[in-house]
Amino acid sequence: MIFKIVLAANLISFILSGIVFIIIRIISGWFSLVYFIIIFLITDAFLIYGTFERKSLIFGKTFWKSQKSDMAISITFDDGPNEPYTSQILNILDTFNIKATFFVIGENAELYPDIVRKIANNDHEIGNHSYNHEVLPLKSPAFTKNQIRKTSDLIEKVAGVRPELFRAPHGWRNPWVNLIAKEEGCTPVAWTLGVWDTDHPGVETIINRTLGKIQSGCVLLLHDGRGTEQNPDSSQLVRALPIIIQKCKEKGYRFLKLSEMIKESGKR
Numbered sequence: 001m002i003f004k005i006v007l008a009a010n011l012i013s014f015i016l017s018g019i020v021f022i023i024i025r026i027i028s029g030w031f032s033l034v035y036f037i038i039i040f041l042i043t044d045a046f047l048i049y050g051t052f053e054r055k056s057l058i059f060g061k062t063f064w065k066s067q068k069s070d071m072a073i074s075i076t077f078d079d080g081p082n083e084p085y086t087s088q089i090l091n092i093l094d095t096f097n098i099k100a101t102f103f104v105i106g107e108n109a110e111l112y113p114d115i116v117r118k119i120a121n122n123d124h125e126i127g128n129h130s131y132n133h134e135v136l137p138l139k140s141p142a143f144t145k146n147q148i149r150k151t152s153d154l155i156e157k158v159a160g161v162r163p164e165l166f167r168a169p170h171g172w173r174n175p176w177v178n179l180i181a182k183e184e185g186c187t188p189v190a191w192t193l194g195v196w197d198t199d200h201p202g203v204e205t206i207i208n209r210t211l212g213k214i215q216s217g218c219v220l221l222l223h224d225g226r227g228t229e230q231n232p233d234s235s236q237l238v239r240a241l242p243i244i245i246q247k248c249k250e251k252g253y254r255f256l257k258l259s260e261m262i263k264e265s266g267k268r
């Protein structure tokens, strides 16, 4: 999929550079292959960076870190619900009496509507993570809108709350993903720190990657599922989570739901 997206970016850059070049040539009669290549490379780099870099402003702002949240962190879980792991995570959060944000996939929510309801009833936040985790950069505006709206409708139906946050699958975007998310009432968000927990690197590694880089204003990305895979194993995260939370508490961190952090940072 990355190859396809890069190929599309190359093609679009080639066409755009060609158009710019033809216009310049018509106006001034001037032509240089070197300048064509420079325009092409710059356009290509912009498109590829804007697509894959979640912090990039090229395709619009996403909230990925708080500059104003002193000693606050926000724990987020993507790709659920996925049982029994989501329930186990909810129990851990309850034990520590902290709140988190769950970016739910619509297709997974259909499998576990009770868990979606439980997330909301336990006063955690539910975000929208698309309907079936399709990567969006090569999808049409209509497809993107459908992915977001269908999932928000579903979450509202089963849990009684409509998501106010949207996180694109893998954080990959195109020029219309952020705009459509906002039209659907969602703030586009990303994350500060990901620990690649879906690769099953081991409990110790998940803990060390998290504690080694956590800081004030951090949006921590963890996973209670893995895309739309049926019942992937998230047990390493479940074992790592209590230790991560305990250590963060000892360091004096506050735990905010993501929309609370966004409000505190004055971004909404």
Ligand SMILES: [Zn+2]
Pocket (backbone or CB within 6 Å): 078, 079, 129, 133, 169, 170, 227
């Ligand atoms: Zn995801």
